Amino acid sequence: MTSLRFIEQLRGLVDGVEVILSDIWGVVHNGLESFPEACEALHTYRQRGGTVILITNAPRPADSVQRQLRKLGVADETYDAIVSSGDLTRNFVAGHPGKKMFWIGPDRDSSIHRGLDAVMAPLEQADYIVCTGLFDDETESAEDYRAMMLQAREHKLPLICANPDIVVERGDRLIYCAGAIAELYRELGGEVVFYGKPHRPIYERAMALAAERRGQPTSLDRVLAIGDSVRTDLTGALGFGIDCLFLTRGIHSEEFEGIDQLDPASVKELFGHPPRALMRELRW
Structure with a gap:
């Protein structure tokens, strides 16, 4: 197992990635305000031909989640579809x-x-x-x-x-x-x-929606998950067979405070199986 470094930009990680399955709470907003740089990163990725499916453990239907996103200033152009545990x-x-x-x-x-x-x-x-x-x-x-x-x-x-x-x-x-x-x-x-991450049904539904948007199924090696929870986002991605970009500014922020690089022992302790990369906050 090698050490893990933080990356600064999503653009260096998405060559060959056709679909992003992104968490919502902790990635694009914190429940009170949206994160403009994260929203812009996903929007830019879509403009370059990628598909973004938001997957959330929100216990509400997707249309209700969308209304909340709009209230927080997250534009509809940020994503292609939403799948919720609700x-x-x-x-x-x-x-x-x-x-x-x-x-x-x-x-x-x-x-x-x-x-x-x-x-x-x-x-x-x-x-x-x-x-x-x-x-x-x-x-x-x-x-x-x-x-x-x-x-x-x-x-x-x-x-x-x-x-x-x-x-x-x-x-x-x-x-x-x-x-x-x-x-x-x-x-x-x-x-x-x-129902919801880290369990398979929400990922299967997200991939079905991505296939509808793209006109064909996407190979799992061309899919990237983004999230801030080891228990749901990282575990769910690994269990489904896709890479994960892990953001440290969310619920695990205290564990990563002041850390610029993780040695192999720390990687194993914090993650078990490591994510593909680490970022503090999502930005293009």
Whole structure:
């Protein structure tokens, strides 16, 4: 294993790359503001013939994600399409008509079941749980849900996790996501179905959309993932068989503070299997 150096520009990494699968939160925005240089980098790549599919663990449909991006100043020209874990979760709900759902998540995620005629029920009457996040991610953690998860386990309810992220940036803070509750439930012996990175379905859907845009499938050796999470972005890319550009300014920023180069031992400790390259922030 060799050492890893930081690169400064995306342009030096994309020769022969036809498709970029880019994370959203932590790459093009932090939940409060967009990153203009990152958006410009993806836009420039598209202008040069590349295809950009945004893949996100957001527990909302793609059209809802697009509305948020527009509010944050991310232009539609930055990308070709969006795939969200919310879309995949909605497909699950739509495929189980008549089954009763107990929903864990904030009101802003109600689009996860809107228009699907989902049968909502209290926990003790439900057939399954959909978790899009914490009821109040400003004040709660997964531990606040331990008693609820113990009750769910007693009822043998599968939990459908619409956002496998454990934490995400909101401005300069880290807040807990649905993945934190899902991992607690799994530790307690509950059954969990994850939609989103690092699991294959979201990558398969993204590649299908890329093939539609390009008119033909793209070989995986011509695909590059971009993300800022070891657990979701890097692990998902490696598991799917594609290279990953890892950005260090996101949720792992403290671990990379003051580091200009990683020796082989540090690479193994931080990543296990290393990404193709490191950047602090995405820029062309």
